Amino acid sequence: MGQEADSLLNDVKTARASFEQEIAQVDTPEQLDQLRIKYLGRKGAVAGFFSRLPKLDPAERPAAGNAINQLKQFVTKAIEEKKRSLGSTGPRKPVFDASLPGTPFRIGSRHPLLQVLDEIVDIFASMGFSVETGPEIERDYYNFEALNIPPDHPSRDLQDTFYLEGDKLLRTHTSPVQIRTMEKQRPPVRMIAPGRCFRKDTPDATHSPTFHQVEGLCVDKNVTFADLKGVILAFAQKLFGKDVRIRFRPSFFPFTEPSAEYDFSCPMCGGKGCRVCKYTGWLEISGAGMVDPAVFGFVDYDPEVYTGYAFGMGVERIAMLKHMIGDIRLFYENDIRFLSQF
Amino acid sequence: MLGLEVEAFEKISPQFEGVVAARVVSVKPLSGSDHLLVAEVDAGPTGTFTVVSGAPNVRPGAVGVLALPGAKLPGGKEVTERRFGDVTSSGMLCSEAELGLTSRADELWLLDDAEPGADVAQLVGEDWVYEIGVTPNRPDCLGTVGIARELAAYYGLSLRVPQPQVPESQESVSKFVAVEVQDQENCPRYTARYLWDVTVRPSPFWMARRLELTGMRAINNIVDVTNYVMLELGQPLHAFDYDLLEGGKIVVRKASEGEEFVTLDGKLHKLDADTLMICDAQQPVAIAGVMGGENSEVRPETRRILLESAYFKPESIRRTRRKLAINTESSYRFERGVDPNGVVRASDRAAELMASTASAKVAAGVIDVYPQPHEPWQLTLRPKRVVQVLGAEIPLSKTTSILKGLELDIESTSDEQIAVRVPTFRPDLTREIDLIEEIARHYGYDSIEPDLRAEIDQTLAGRGRDRWLDRARDLLTAMGFYEAVNLSFLSTLEAKSFTTEPDRLVRVRNPLGEELAWLRPSLLPGLLASAVRNINRRTESVMLFEHGKVFSRRGEGSYEEHTALAGLVTGAFALRHWRGSPRLVDFYDAKGAVETLLDRLTGEKANFAPVELPWFDLSFSVAVKDRTVGVVGQLAESLLQKFECEQSVFAFELSWDDLRDLCREERVYKPVPRFPAVVQDLALLVDEQVSAGAVEEVIRKHGGPYLKHVELFDLYRGKQIPPGKKSLAYTLRFQADDRTLTEDEVREWIDQILEALKSELGVVLRPR
């Protein structure tokens, strides 16, 4: 036997002995992994032994190769076993606890009131209404007179108004935007006016001196009360689901005739009656009607040719119904414990 | 369903039991008492009882109401036997108030025609009270007859209205009363009746009970009759004590400027020359249509009455009512418009009731000053127009029957048009559209089918919501801000603390209170108040933003408003987590939010320049493309103290109107780099006086065309850094679009940068 072969077999034997010693010391997966690399890795002991084979006499190679393979099998098996035993007794390192809370990403949210406003606007935009805006400080003319509410008219009592200097006031509804739009545009007109309004109401659970409204207007040839009911029905069903029914009751507004209050069947109880609808099965939403010919007079539309409908709605009220919120003031407090729920 | 909203509906039942009718058989004084009486009463089959009473109207023969021992009275009171000296009172005789029926407590309730022993609860029976909301256009429904007319028309019933029978005597009214109307413009009709031998006493139970159930107070038979007729017919009436009227004369005229007058509620009013007054031969006795005077009020000793029934011009009453701030049932009806042709009927009805309840004698006839009688007016209705407005085919016969039910006279009918005459009690019906509304109301809004097929003209649906504002809101919420909505009103302290031009603040003329007297010149005070509210409720980390209108005054009656977008941060930067407490927010968080927002909206880098504003301790104007769009900074310590905020607050406020113009509408794709970048870090030793911005500017200026990115990744002061210096460490990224740069190429640019830093700013590489 050549010297080379002798030395190789000896080294294999020594390696096996030192491996046995070393593996006995191992008690973490990391250490085991290092040991595996030391013996079985690409530059490890076993690979080193194989690389010495070509230097041997060809006749001696099979025996030497066999010895190296036995070492390799032995090491592999021992590492497998050790790995299993490590797994069962457990490491001494802290246990990874996946149940600890994950990182709380800080994100905000849109205000619930404006989420509802956006939803209403999007529903009407999808039905072909364009979105118009107007000033919050309005002239008496647009807020009252052109809407057929002359000075000294009793219905001015219905709306307690905040006044500024001169003929300026804080708009009590977004209806002035109707007039402004009709002034600059000939029929057909199909628009909504979302926005902030103001009424001199002392804040309580259902009143706020600042509130939001969406007002709608459609003027064209052959626009009827039946169309108004159609558009309100479509809106109700898009907002609260297709089972919602609508109800129109006669009312009075100076700028519409006929005038109506409209209600939605209560989506909470399906109209059977519950706490939300005060056991009536209906939710009062707001007012609507056919545009009064007198209003057309102010914008120079011919009421014999054109007819139109208008409707309004209070965003706070709808948001309160949608989210079962009992106090309007919550919208204006901006308590993050409230805002973060939406 | 008719537009008469039932706001409340209550069934009223007597709240007592064990009370029977009892005839007083005899009365004698209770020995040892100066006012109590002992009465023997006969309660028919129930028996005979001895009761003690202190009421003045106990007299033999009268039928009173007896609460027997064990009877239950309202409020849970139970009647027991009581001893008065040696007399045992077996129950008590009751007043209406004791039975909870009216407020009248002075006298015993005497029944006119009850059988002794009859159960009084049964005699009273049940009643129903409806509270109905009447819209301002329907004065005719401010009386029960008007409501009944609507219901009769709706249900197709016939209406029965009181037909007054006045027992007039021979004496003519003109012998006693003269009326002179000086202001016919504001008093188109005035009528007066004369009654005498009047006995003023409590009105009958049925009338008092009905008045009080409707919320009025029973006073005496004369006043009660005027109120009762008003509730029935909607026509306010006024009764004067004739003996208090000088000269038996009524003059209707305007007050003189500054004239003083005491109304019957005892209040003194200063009048102006626009106030319509009812006067006698010498002085005013009533503010027309609003309230009578103390000087002519009906009193218990009144024997003669002048009864007024009139039609005043609604506008005049309304002006007076507003100026004097007196709201009465009377002014409420006059200012909405009573029926000028219903004036006499109301007077007749009242005279009839006064004759029966006050045994009054009524003079023959009515003084009626009505120089220009109002006539029912003609209107025409085109059935085709009904369809055009309502979108429903309503049969002609249905249309005419609705109009008839509402007491409109139909003069002619054809398929083209229906001509009607409108009765004067319907001042709201002046146009064809008003008739169409009547048709719709009575046909039923619910009978008109919704039409869902309306065509949509797609060319109209141009504008949706402001999508850039949407984007800004999305960005801010993604950064952790909650959207806030604050009131538009501020207190004086809030408003004045956030403006540099206090004379341009907008004040509300009639604010809800000093706390809400100003329109916001900035969104920051509202956000700060919201933050403080959260902090006080133990949410110390607050990130809020808001968008909305802010206001300023340009001159007398002239204002400006524009949309602002503002945000605020305070407290910890991140949410608490078990891996360690987060740092507190600082100026750079507010600045970073603005930088991110402006970068994403405009694609431009924002520039910051120092600016002084009283509500900031440290603040910078924000500009994009040389256009100033807002400010960012740290709110002033002194200001926070005023608003009781104990933690630092950083905030920004941008003009959305300006920013909106800069939002990048078109985005053109830039190729993603295909060749690898050469990255080089530079640690620089910089004088404290030299700003990071200046350093970065020099680096960019001298970095050559391939320098694509400069990023400050470390700022260090301390060990190994000489005093007065700081270390800034930058990562520089060089990249070419068409090839891989060589180390040597980059080295040249780096040398150039270092040379410039040294010569321009004295900045050198930090020694290793």
Ligand SMILES: [Zn+2]
């Ligand atoms: Zn319900």
